[in-house]
Amino acid sequence: MKREELFSVRMRAAKGGAHERGSTHVSGGEMLAAYSDIQQAVMYLLEKGLVHSKGKPDFMQIQFECIEEPAKRVEPLSVTTNKVKSAKEGRALAWSLLEQSGIPRNIIDEADRLVSQYSSMRGAMLIDVHSGKRLDDRGEKGVRASRMDWQNGHYEKWAGCHHMPLHSRIKEALALATKVCEHRVAVAELCWSDDPDYITGYVASKTLGYQRITQLKEYGDEQGCRIFFIDGKEDVDSYIHYLEHQPVMIQWEVEK
Ligand code: PML
Ligand code: MG
Ligand code: MG
Ligand code: MG
Known part of the structure; x- marks a missing residue:
């Protein structure tokens, strides 16, 4: 049977601009998802970064990529x-x-x-x-x-x-x-x-x-x-x- 493709879905949020500009980190998140679960994972991470006790972010990046290696x-x-x-x-x-x-x-x-x-x-x-x-x-x-x-x-x-x-x-x-x-x-x-x-x-x-x-x-x-x-x-x-x-x-x- 063919192994189901797995995706890494990640989020990082900051205030004061992107992290690279020395801003303050607000929130980050990591998930693994099958293709059919990517939308749900992105929505979860979006909410996680938007509603945070460290305050409102003004920068967020959410990305996903297919993983080649099998998961341990x-x-x-x-x-x-x-x-x-x-x-x-x-x-x-x-x-x-x-x-x-x-x-x-x-x-x-x-x-x-x-x-x-x-x-x-x-x-x-x-x-x-x-x-x-x-x-x-x-x-x-x-x-x-x-x-x-x-x-x-x-x-x-x-x-x-x-x-x-x-x-x-x-x-x-x-x-x-x-x-x-x-x-x-x-x-x-x-x-x-x-x-x-x-x-x-x-x-x-x-x-x-x-x-x-x-x-x-x-x-x-x-x-x-x-x-x-x-x-x-x-x-x-x-x-x-x-x-x-x-x-x-x-x-x-x-x-x-
Ligand atoms: C974090 O939220 O950044 C770390 C939380 C660590 C403790 C979680 C727990 O076991 O309650
Ligand atoms: Mg945190
Ligand atoms: Mg999952
Ligand atoms: Mg050891």
Whole structure:
């Protein structure tokens, strides 16, 4: 049987002009869709970028392209929700989870310092767990993990079984973290949103799974964080290629 053609559909929105002009990133989105689902995907991403707590964008780009490579099928990371009472407690827990993943504390502090130099990064920063050095040369743009999505209907089944809300934000973040951590170069990811009204973030790794932390910043704060901690002794260019190009479809079946 001929494999069904798969399309990568992506959106990025900014205010103050296009991202290339140094404007403020508002929203981004990634989907995989069959040809017959492209219209629905574009409408979803259009709405996502138009209605946003960071404000009205004055620039948006939505594009789709056919993907040649077959999608790798991956199960979602296991999910734990850690309730904390403050951002301080949340950050302390995040730091200790990163240490459990084998990252020395001084490297975590250095990564935090590097990421807070930028007010509106749209992708992730890649940090070497041995030296604490940034390994991508993408500046404010960072590296954007792309070409990942859930198989149609699988998130809804997964969320039902795990008593998780049908929240597109969790759906998208879990797909991204699963893709990021699947590769052997990945050590862990640290993320919280730049949306001022969303304070839950996570630490993810292959062994810890997706560890949600209910508060990693204060309401109103537009400083986000997305760090991919990696083993810099490995081939970093091939990891970046994987993040940007390898299609990954998240699949989940009810455990028998
Ligand atoms: C984002 O929206 O930019 C990242 C959200 C990360 C946390 C999602 C969750 O598990 O609640
Ligand atoms: Mg956002
Ligand atoms: Mg889809
Ligand atoms: Mg690994």
